Structures are given as structure tokens and as C-alpha cells.
Amino acid sequence: MNSKIWLSSPHIGGSEQRYIKEAFDSNWVAPIGLNIDHFEDSLQSYIGEDKRCVALNSGSSAIHLALVLLGVSVGSEVLCQSFTFVASANPILYLGATPIFIDSEKETWNICPIELEKCIIERISKGKNLKAIIVTHSYGMPYKADQLNEVSEKYNIPIIEDAASALGSSFKNQQCGTFGNFGVFSFNGNKIITTSSGGALICNSDKEKEKAIFLATQARDNAPHYQHSEVGYNYRMSNICAGIGRGQMEVLGKHIQFRREMHQFYIKLFRKIGKVSVFKEPSPDFHSNFWLSAILLESFEKREALRLHLERDNIESRPLWKPMHLQPIFNKYPFYGGYVAEQLFEKGLCLPSGSNLTIIEKDGIKRSITSFFKA
Numbered sequence: 001m002n003s004k005i006w007l008s009s010p011h012i013g014g015s016e017q018r019y020i021k022e023a024f025d026s027n028w029v030a031p032i033g034l035n036i037d038h039f040e041d042s043l044q045s046y047i048g049e050d051k052r053c054v055a056l057n058s059g060s061s062a063i064h065l066a067l068v069l070l071g072v073s074v075g076s077e078v079l080c081q082s083f084t085f086v087a088s089a090n091p092i093l094y095l096g097a098t099p100i101f102i103d104s105e106k107e108t109w110n111i112c113p114i115e116l117e118k119c120i121i122e123r124i125s126k127g128k129n130l131k132a133i134i135v136t137h138s139y140g141m142p143y144k145a146d147q148l149n150e151v152s153e154k155y156n157i158p159i160i161e162d163a164a165s166a167l168g169s170s171f172k173n174q175q176c177g178t179f180g181n182f183g184v185f186s187f188n189g190n191k192i193i194t195t196s197s198g199g200a201l202i203c204n205s206d207k208e209k210e211k212a213i214f215l216a217t218q219a220r221d222n223a224p225h226y227q228h229s230e231v232g233y234n235y236r237m238s239n240i241c242a243g244i245g246r247g248q249m250e251v252l253g254k255h256i257q258f259r260r261e262m263h264q265f266y267i268k269l270f271r272k273i274g275k276v277s278v279f280k281e282p283s284p285d286f287h288s289n290f291w292l293s294a295i296l297l298e299s300f301e302k303r304e305a306l307r308l309h310l311e312r313d314n315i316e317s318r319p320l321w322k323p324m325h326l327q328p329i330f331n332k333y334p335f336y337g338g339y340v341a342e343q344l345f346e347k348g349l350c351l352p353s354g355s356n357l358t359i360i361e362k363d364g365i366k367r368s369i370t371s372f373f374k375a
């Protein structure tokens, strides 16, 4: 059998090991050092908008810290896109707050601004304490930032932008990660660039960045001994991992180009086959990195049949996210909306999208999918 074709696997550029060696040579094998400084600087200059980046050990940690920085605690409600990865919602529970889930719209698969506003009006009328809105750029597709910022400003509820998989995506030429009051990136092994595990919190000022670093390094007060007056965390990125990140930033542009080419590959393939819709940018305002290419089939049964067919050919694919409001851990919390997210889950499939897929692998994917639809 051929070796497995993965959905999205790490793609190393070339300079990563040199930066790691620098860390060893200078003995900064620690969560502090030049690689971290350089990685943060290069992220900052890449996304622009005068933002500040804090390198952390995961995207999940970044979401948790954003909630802490916004004062979320027991008694707070946090509005959250239901159609997302579980890491967007878990940190709400870490803090003892209540998640309120909201459906998606059909164009970008991200939080529906109309449902969001309806939800806010109702929760406020019930006297609830709404502290934050968590919105995800699903699979790299930018959310409707104009409309969502309008709702956020109208009701004065800050947005945490889960751009975990959207580094390099943009909306109206502004980089994802820079729209929210806080932004989040992930550099997990399956993301568009990797630090093996890692993440970043995007802030608006040096002051916020300092506070985030303070919280991420055990909240140590300014004293010669260990003195603490707040709960802290151990969330900083290692200088070794940041070396990988430095190298990965040099190839980010290439990775995006390859992922967008994979998307075009599926557009062409399914144009011939028909019956399947490929997830696309709704207008030229939206520029997706197409971290994952995704399709919608006519039914749940057809989606499962294709998934199993690919699995037999040793090709990994994965159903779209199961919405949070349908997850056993979250199904007791309120949900606002209809069946958009649920339908995406039932009919949707993510296909191999890595920037390192070879011509032979792409050919294998094409043959497997074509044979499925011929049968």
C-alpha cells in the first residue's frame, strides 16, 4: 500500500534547525531568548496594524489568556461560535463562565451577525453579564469583520478573534488576527506554519503585551523573592520552539500559495464531477489561506461513504467540526440559531490540503475521488 496521505502535516522550510542550534549554542534553552524576540517581531511586522504579539505554548493558552484579560470569571457569559474547534470554547469553562453558542451563516461558515445580535438583545433583557464574543475564521476563511465589529461596538462587547488557522488570510486587505480586541494564532503541527506546538496572542498595546507575559509566566510580582498577588499560568513559548517558528515565517508565503493551489485543484476536480460544492470565498473582499479545503456533499450518507472510500485508499479526510452545542460536554448551554452549523457537520468533509503534498499524492487523491463518483 502507498504511504498515507495526510490532511495537513508539518512542512519544514530549511532554516529551522539553524535557529534551534543558535539557541543551544547560546544556551538559551528556556522560555526566554532571541528566537522568541525575533519570532514575535516577524509576526508583528507580517500582520501590521501596529499590533503586539506574545508567543505562547499553544493557541488554547492564548484564548484562555484573552478571556482572563477581559475579566471573564464566574457569572460571566461568553458568546461563542458553535461551529468551531473545541479549543475555542474550553477556556470559557476553565474560568467557570457560561458559554452561549451561536449558529453560523452560510457564506463563510462563521458566526452569523444577525443571530449574534438577536442573542445579545435577549441575554441583555434577561440581565446577563456578557463579557466577550469568540469568533473563528473557519478553516482560514475570514469572518464578516465589518458586520461583527459593528455589533461588538454597538453593544460594547469585545471580540476575541480565533485566527488559530487563519494566519495569512485577510479581509479587505487587512490581516486576520488584527480585527478583534484580542487575536489568537496556533502553530500546532497541523496548522499553516508550526512550532511543533505553540500559539500567539495578538494585543493592541505594549501594556497589554506586558500584562499577557506577566500572566503567562506565573504572575510574579516585582520583588527579589517569589511574590504573587494574582493567579498566573505557565504559558510562554520555549525558545527552541520559537526557533522553528522563525524558520517557518520564512516559508509562510510559499505555504499559503501551495494551500491556495490545493484549493484550485479541488475546484477543477469537482467542476468535472459536479454534485459537490467546494467551500469558496464569497467575494473578492475575502482572501483565505485555505488552510483546509472543504466540500459539502448532498447527504450525510454520501459524506460518510466518501470518507470511508478515501480511508480504504489510505487518504485521510475529516468531517467538518461537530458544533459545540451538539457536543456532550456543552449541550446543556444555550444555543441561538437554526441548522446551518449542524448541516455543515452532516454533509461536510475536509480533504488533504497540506502545502507539502507531492504530484504523485495529488494524483492519488484525484484517482480515488474520481473512482468514487464513477461508481
Ligand SMILES: *Cc1c(COP(=O)(O)O)cnc(C)c1O
Residues within 6 Å of the ligand: 057, 058, 059, 060, 061, 084, 085, 087, 088, 136, 162, 164, 165, 185, 186, 187, 188, 197, 198, 199
Ligand atoms: C487549532 C485550533 C485551536 C487550538 O490551538 P492549539 O494551538 O492546538 O491549542 C483553536 N481554535 C481553532 C479554530 C483551531 O483550529
